[in-house]
Amino acid sequence: KAGVTQTPRYLIKTRGQQVTLSCSPISGHRSVSWYQQTPGQGLQFLFEYFSETQRNKGNFPGRFSGRQFSNSRSEMNVSTLELGDSALYLCASSLMRSNNSPLHFGNGTRLTVT
Amino acid sequence: AQKITQTQPGMFVQEKEAVTLDCTYDTSDPSYGLFWYKQPSSGEMIFLIYQGSYDQQNATEGRYSLNFQKARKSANLVISASQLGDSAMYFCAMREVRSPEGYSEGGSEKLVFGKGTKLTVNP
Numbered sequence: 001k002a003g004v005t006q007t008p009r010y011l012i013k014t015r016g017q018q019v020t021l022s023c024s025p026i027s028g029h030r031s032v033s034w035y036q037q038t039p040g041q042g043l044q045f046l047f048e049y050f051s052e053t054q055r056n057k058g059n060f061p062g063r064f065s066g067r068q069f070s071n072s073r074s075e076m077n078v079s080t081l082e083l084g085d086s087a088l089y090l091c092a093s094s095l096m097r098s099n100n101s102p103l104h105f106g107n108g109t110r111l112t113v114t
Numbered sequence: 115a116q117k118i119t120q121t122q123p124g125m126f127v128q129e130k131e132a133v134t135l136d137c138t139y140d141t142s143d144p145s146y147g148l149f150w151y152k153q154p155s156s157g158e159m160i161f162l163i164y165q166g167s168y169d170q171q172n173a174t175e176g177r178y179s180l181n182f183q184k185a186r187k188s189a190n191l192v193i194s195a196s197q198l199g200d201s202a203m204y205f206c207a208m209r210e211v212r213s214p215e216g217y218s219e220g221g222s223e224k225l226v227f228g229k230g231t232k233l234t235v236n237p
Binding site: 031033035042043045048050055056058088090092094100102103104105106107108110 | 147149151156157158159160161164166205207223224225226227228229230
């Protein structure tokens with residue numbers, strides 16, 4: 001069974017540009033969430049999607065947005081990139097939104113903003 | 115607000131020995147889940163073990179066990195018989211779910227992570 005797939009693995013963008021990251025969850029998983037990982041702030045929750053609806057959102061500016069498609073695939077978009085957006089962006093999926101259903105993460109997309 | 119504290123930035127262990135990675139948490143919700151993840155230098159977060167707040171027994175998964183002390187709000191990860199491939203960052207995380215039954219549309223997939231512990235296994 002294929003794991004969570006994130007594309008691309010690496011991205012280099014310049015300030016002011018926008019970027020779209022993609023995530024394909026494990027087959028059958030309907031819940032997708034996104035996390036940002038930086039050396040300074042650690043792992044921070046961005047948002048969560050279930051059945052194409054955003055269920056929860058972290059404390060990030062409106063430049064960060066996302067969506068989920070009917071096949072559970074998800075994309076996140078960052079507009080007007082800033083240097084501080086350089087990070088590893090991790091996507092996770094789970095079978096159901098239950099307490100004991102672990103989140104399975106992808107390899108991440110490493111974004112560098114210059 | 116929920117919080118996870120990992121007080122050991124780095125740990126060293128000899129191959130084949132056991133090691134304990136500390137994790138304490140703070141939450142006001144009666145129902146929550148605790149997770150441990152391993153992150154090698156490649157970046158992928160690998161799920162290791164889960165402990166539910168209502169579970170009576172400590173969770174075990176192969177060489178991994180979770181020493182859950184609810185009253186002390188601690189959930190330490192024990193790795194037995196360390197291997198060189200265990201060298202990685204280890205993160206403790208917590209998820210809160212409001213339904214005592216463990217499932218709720220009002221629940222959340224939000225995990226709160228600790229800062230992590232870098233484990234180095236020496237040959």
